[in-house]
Amino acid sequence: MKKLFRSYLPALLMGSLLFSTACKDDDDPTPPVETEMITTVQLNLMNEEKGLSAVASWRDLEGDGNPDTQALTLKPNVTYTGTITFLDENKNPVENITEEIEEEAEDHQVFYSSTAPGLTITATDQDANQRPVGLEYTLVTTSEGSGNIRIVLKHQPGTKNGNINTGDTDVDVIIPVTVAQ
Numbered sequence: 034m035k036k037l038f039r040s041y042l043p044a045l046l047m048g049s050l051l052f053s054t055a056c057k058d059d060d061d062p063t064p065p066v067e068t069e070m071i072t073t074v075q076l077n078l079m080n081e082e083k084g085l086s087a088v089a090s091w092r093d094l095e096g097d098g099n100p101d102t103q104a105l106t107l108k109p110n111v112t113y114t115g116t117i118t119f120l121d122e123n124k125n126p127v128e129n130i131t132e133e134i135e136e137e138a139e140d141h142q143v144f145y146s147s148t149a150p151g152l153t154i155t156a157t158d159q160d161a162n163q164r165p166v167g168l169e170y171t172l173v174t175t176s177e178g179s180g181n182i183r184i185v186l187k188h189q190p191g192t193k194n195g196n197i198n199t200g201d202t203d204v205d206v207i208i209p210v211t212v213a214q
């Protein structure tokens with residue numbers, strides 16, 4: 034069976050490796066070139082009942098490790114429903130890497146952690162093996178305060194086990210968050 038793989042060789046040749054990872058399968062005798070170049074991470078959150086919405090983003094088009102970040106501003110004591118989008122904005126048209134992660138959900142997980150007081154993020158979606166994926170989540174705020182949300186996208190081909198230390202890191206970014214009335 035011939036499978037098509039997207040090639041990100043130009044990005045590799047430019048040396049923009051900081052936030053890209055060669056997602057190769059070591060068990061495959063002829064591993065294809067299959068890497069993910071992610072320039073952009075976007076968060077979209079809402080609470081329809083309260084008419085609240087919020088967005089945030091992290092963007093590093095040059096891959097130089099110096100991102101443009103749009104911080105997240107939230108209200109306290111709210112349960113937000115959230116999604117995350119991964120883009121390669123150096124492609125024309127812009128490539129939505131989220132779709133690729135959905136297709137390979139059994140091999141990927143997005144991990145969230147926060148230093149903001151009382152703020153928790155929990156994945157609500159599952160792959161075919163009933164493991165969390167993290168493309169959809171709930172974010173619960175309690176008290177006012179501020180901190181950082183860390184988002185780590187792991188590629189764990191055949192090894193997905195809920196452990197952030199397993200596999201390759203496709204994305205590891207920080208987005209500041211403020212919770213205020």
Ligand SMILES: [Ca+2]
Nearest residue numbers: 093095099100
């Ligand atoms: Ca940059």
